[in-house]
Amino acid sequence: MQFSGFRVIKEALTGHKGWKPLWRNPDPQPSYDYIIVGGGGHGLATAWNLARTFGAKRIAVLEKGWLGSGNIGRNTTIIRSNYMLPGNEPFYELSMKLWERMEQDLNFNAMVSQRGILNLAHTDAQRDAFRRRGNAMRFAGADSELLDQDGVRAMYPWLNFDNARFPIKGGLLQRRGGTARHDGVAWGYARAADRLGVDIIQNCEVTGFRIENGRLRGVETSRGFIGAGKVGVAVAGSSGRVMAKAGLRLPIESHVLQAFVSEGLKPVVDGVITFGAGHFYVSQSDKGGLVFGGDIDGYNSYAQRGNLPVIEDVIEGGMALMPAIGRARLLRAWGGIMDMSMDGSPIIDRTPIEGLYLNAGWCYGGFKATPASGLCFAHLLATDRPHETARFLRLDRFARGLVIDEKGMGAQPNLH
Numbered sequence: 001m002q003f004s005g006f007r008v009i010k011e012a013l014t015g016h017k018g019w020k021p022l023w024r025n026p027d028p029q030p031s032y033d034y035i036i037v038g039g040g041g042h043g044l045a046t047a048w049n050l051a052r053t054f055g056a057k058r059i060a061v062l063e064k065g066w067l068g069s070g071n072i073g074r075n076t077t078i079i080r081s082n083y084m085l086p087g088n089e090p091f092y093e094l095s096m097k098l099w100e101r102m103e104q105d106l107n108f109n110a111m112v113s114q115r116g117i118l119n120l121a122h123t124d125a126q127r128d129a130f131r132r133r134g135n136a137m138r139f140a141g142a143d144s145e146l147l148d149q150d151g152v153r154a155m156y157p158w159l160n161f162d163n164a165r166f167p168i169k170g171g172l173l174q175r176r177g178g179t180a181r182h183d184g185v186a187w188g189y190a191r192a193a194d195r196l197g198v199d200i201i202q203n204c205e206v207t208g209f210r211i212e213n214g215r216l217r218g219v220e221t222s223r224g225f226i227g228a229g230k231v232g233v234a235v236a237g238s239s240g241r242v243m244a245k246a247g248l249r250l251p252i253e254s255h256v257l258q259a260f261v262s263e264g265l266k267p268v269v270d271g272v273i274t275f276g277a278g279h280f281y282v283s284q285s286d287k288g289g290l291v292f293g294g295d296i297d298g299y300n301s302y303a304q305r306g307n308l309p310v311i312e313d314v315i316e317g318g319m320a321l322m323p324a325i326g327r328a329r330l331l332r333a334w335g336g337i338m339d340m341s342m343d344g345s346p347i348i349d350r351t352p353i354e355g356l357y358l359n360a361g362w363c364y365g366g367f368k369a370t371p372a373s374g375l376c377f378a379h380l381l382a383t384d385r386p387h388e389t390a391r392f393l394r395l396d397r398f399a400r401g402l403v404i405d406e407k408g409m410g411a412q413p414n415l416h
């Protein structure tokens with residue numbers, strides 16, 4: 001079924017009886033050419049790209065829970081391409097360009113909203129660093145604008161400018177950044193992949209890998225063995241745990257990231273704002289809730305819930321930036337498991353096991369990367385060569401000293 005305005009009107013006039021489920025619910029086949037482990041954004045986007053861009057057939061996505069139960073349905077929905085380093089910026093800008101045409105590509109309303117993202121600067125040094133980052137973005141074909149205090153005031157007059165502990169000196173604005181409806185992205189990719197014949201198999205946990213003489217033969221699952229030509233693992237926060245079943249140890253730690261939404265309010269934040277003197281970012285959902293978050297919980301965990309000290313830290317950041325937030329009531333808080341790499345940048349690469357490929361290390365940034373990650377991982381699976389923009393995202397870069405340390409934090413996954 002093709003979605004369109006005409007279809008909505010037709011269904012409205014005929015009692016909404018024609019809508020169909022967005023994807024089938026097939027049983028697993030004995031074998032596939034390609035198996036993608038993980039039905040999050042990256043796994044689904046990879047499967048869709050394999051079928052659509054590379055014409056591959058016999059593809060399955062295996063998801064241990066329900067589709068969208070991982071970070072794709074838990075993030076704060078921010079999309080942007082405001083990175084600096086050559087290993088990252090062209091990749092994220094490719095992603096931004098793919099976001100701009102995603103809804104047409106998928107024939108699905110993912111509520112992509114380029115409402116702009118503003119990074120606030122609170123010191124002269126920070127403003128200089130933003131100027132440098134903005135220039136690097138422009139070199140990679142992205143948009144960026146450096147705002148002075150008046151420029152920021154014109155956008156958000158209610159911010160705490162003059163009486164603040166951290167006065168606002170200006171900001172780096174990317175107008176093409178914004179938000180997208182996270183679960184809509186999962187549903188859109190799932191539906192589009194299913195239409196191309198991809199089997200999306202939920203409640204099917206990969207419990208092991210069958211490897212013979214260094215070559216992968218297939219995966220052991222909670223629904224039996226499934227043979228495979230190639231297997232791509234895209235399980236985000238579970239990367240370390242899943243790859244350990246193939247005997248691989250990753251340069252990745254798993255941490256919880258929490259997020260929060262307030263009660264519905266009248267429109268107040270029409271873009272995305274990030275605080276520069278602490279870790280706090282905020283946008284407003286179409287239902288009116290302020291959606292915000294901050295730092296990860298600083299210890300390793302596979303729990304999808306966090307602890308109070310980080311909540312206090314996030315709220316302090318919010319109060320410092322926009323004291324009015326103290327009047328809003330919190331509606332919900334939740335957590336997701338983050339795959340934090342040692343340099344804060346992702347990995348899209350082959351592994352030492354023939355036929356086994358890895359997509360991981362997304363840290364805070366995996367949602368915005370979804371379209372490019374899907375394209376680049378599918379490229380690698382289909383051609384055995386890295387995609388041009390993902391050529392730096394190698395697994396061995398830590399051993400070779402070629403890290404992509406955007407923040408300059410060193411090998412500290414909890415600080416990236």
Ligand SMILES: Cc1cc2nc3c(=O)[nH]c(=O)nc-3n(C[C@H](O)[C@H](O)[C@H](O)COP(=O)(O)OP(=O)(O)OC[C@H]3O[C@@H](n4cnc5c(N)ncnc54)[C@H](O)[C@@H]3O)c2cc1C
Pocket residue numbers: 037038039040041042043062063064065066068069070071072073074075076077078079204205206207234235236237238242257258259293334335336337338362363364365366367368369
């Ligand atoms: C609170 C929070 C806020 C965030 N905010 C942003 C943001 O604003 N912008 C941004 O760019 N990024 C953000 N992120 C990061 C982003 O959500 C993730 O990096 C990204 O979603 C990870 O990729 P994914 O969608 O494929 O992961 P997931 O949706 O987590 O997909 C992985 C899937 O693998 C499945 N799985 C695990 N083990 C197995 C197994 N053994 N067998 C089969 N399946 C398995 C899991 O069930 C899961 O569904 C945020 C993350 C969190 C938690």
